[in-house]
Amino acid sequence: MTEAFLHYVWQFQYFDKTDLRTTDGDPVSVFNAGYRNTHAGPDFFNAKVRIGGIDWAGSAEIHIQSSGWTDHRHDEDDAYENVILHVVWNEDKKIRRSDHSLLPTIELKHRVSEKLLLQYRKLVNDPQQIPCAPFLPGIASLTQLSMLDKALMQRLEAKATRIQATLARNNNDWDETTYQMLCKNFGFKVNAEPFEQLAQSLPYKVLLKHADQPVQVEAMIFGQAGFLDGGGEDDYFLLLKREYALLGKKFNLYTSRLNRAQWKFMRLRPANFPTLRLAQLSALIGNRKNIFSQLVEAASYSDLHALFSVAQSSYWQHHYQFFKPVSEAVPSMGTMSIDNIIINTVVPLLVAHGKEKDEQDLVDRAVEILQQVATEDNAIIRSWKALGIKSTSAGDSQALIELHNSFCLKRRCLDCNIGFSIIQPSHA
Structure with a gap:
């Protein structure tokens, strides 16, 4: 389990919300999962949820274990005072706010499809440098092109x-x-x-x-x-x-x-x-x-x-x-x-x-x-070519180098349009 996968599951609400409750039994309704925060502070901001009949607006924080809250010293950081919901894979510890009130927590370990989890594990644990290689022939060209544009600009x-x-x-x-x-x-x-x-x-x-x-x-x-x-x-x-x-x-x-x-x-x-x-x-x-x-x-x-x-x-x-x-x-x-x-x-x-x-x-x-500018020719570009992804210009080769180094090698499949299309429930 990784926090990246939990971010993905929460962001797109890919979990069973039937009778969703906090670990203390309060019913929970999610109106808006919030927006990913790529800077310092809570993982999602502007989340909107109803907990125990009361509507809340604020931030959501994601951890594999609930003890990650104290391990990461969020209890000492004022930026986390507006967290309204703690989303965890497993609650191994009750978390309290600075005023000693319990932080509402939902646990996802029994709510995520095993098929979705296996598809994710299969992809990120693939020993090949480009883990999605077996899936590439079935990926829409528009999905590939949009990811290359994203990688080039990054x-x-x-x-x-x-x-x-x-x-x-x-x-x-x-x-x-x-x-x-x-x-x-x-x-x-x-x-x-x-x-x-x-x-x-x-x-x-x-x-x-x-x-x-x-x-x-x-x-x-x-x-x-x-x-x-x-x-x-x-x-x-x-x-x-x-x-x-x-x-x-x-x-x-x-x-x-x-x-x-x-x-x-x-x-x-x-x-x-x-x-x-x-x-x-x-x-x-x-x-x-x-x-x-x-x-x-x-x-x-x-x-x-x-x-x-x-x-x-x-x-x-x-x-x-x-x-x-x-x-x-x-x-x-x-x-x-x-x-x-x-x-x-x-x-x-x-x-x-x-x-x-x-x-x-x-x-x-x-x-x-x-x-x-003519495409570059190096081991990375040749590895993509072997998989059927051709580079016709330096714009293509720079995008493919970035995709290889910053996404494939780091197994950031969930941040990649190609990996996302493979892992999403409709594909899984």
């Missing part, structure tokens, strides 16, 4: 919330926040942490002061990243080293610079080496000043692709690392890398900005852009 809102927290730390500076988000994304998971530290130690406003001098931008970025320590016979390396010596002193950067050992090269293709990514980031900063405003103004995926299609400096068109020239031309950032940045940085930024400004058009545009 994922975008969660990312937007994290961006808003970063924005608050940056004193509402959207340019600085965008720069920090981009830096982290340029690390592409393997080097996300050092890229994020680099952004913290080298503010965007410092780089902007020299944005019209690409050599100086590279000098600060590579110097702050720790790649200009030591010596070498490479003229360009020595040029950047001299520039960083001056700029590092000017902006007091030395004390917070990273160490080269923090960066990972092992098992990466040369195109993903952090040195090349740093060079591409330098080119973006130098060629796309005040990038946040340009992101907001971009009307489509093609606009954003053009925005990020910037060639790195000539040195990095023939190097993946310092001191190691290559004969073939080193490509600029490819479509898959740009798509990754659009999916994980640009779209969440647009959603966060739209929510802050209360401009739904920005949120809608962000979702529309996702639908223009």
Whole structure:
């Protein structure tokens, strides 16, 4: 038994209400189960019930065992003073309010259909990562689509919330926040942490002061990243080293610079080496000043692709690392890398900005852009494909990733439209 199942049973009144009484024998009629509260406080608010001939309006609280009331210290919390009904699976303890009156309690353990309970247990205890896999062929496409829409918006809102927290730390500076988000994304998971530290130690406003001098931008970025320590016979390396010596002193950067050992090269293709990514980031900063405003103004995926299609400096068109020239031309950032940045940085930024400004058009545009980006291809998407759920765009793949990680793996089947349709009494 789980509280999630009890929430579901209470919310949709999936229990036998014949001669419903409190555990003390008072008759109970439920006029309104109330509305789920996803924040702190009682589980359902605005419930309306009649207990022993008296009508009550207030909150309902759900527990598996009635002793959960004291275990969770609700007896010490004033927010629970307006609870009018305690809904439990089993009453193992009488609960009293702060005025010592008994809290009316109803027990559900003999009122829920065994078939409904078995269907729920069968689903959430399925050993597969996607527990509803055997049922998917029979689920209406409209139900699937509505859940994907829900999962996508949950994922975008969660990312937007994290961006808003970063924005608050940056004193509402959207340019600085965008720069920090981009830096982290340029690390592409393997080097996300050092890229994020680099952004913290080298503010965007410092780089902007020299944005019209690409050599100086590279000098600060590579110097702050720790790649200009030591010596070498490479003229360009020595040029950047001299520039960083001056700029590092000017902006007091030395004390917070990273160490080269923090960066990972092992098992990466040369195109993903952090040195090349740093060079591409330098080119973006130098060629796309005040990038946040340009992101907001971009009307489509093609606009954003053009925005990020910037060639790195000539040195990095023939190097993946310092001191190691290559004969073939080193490509600029490819479509898959740009798509990754659009999916994980640009779209969440647009959603966060739209929510802050209360401009739904920005949120809608962000979702529309996702639908223009090619689908991601990873183990999660392939697992859904094997079950007949195809992904045709990044909007689909982001929704399926969220559905897998936040609902399937956590067995939140009752919060999922698909799981709900499987468990409900008509299906059970």
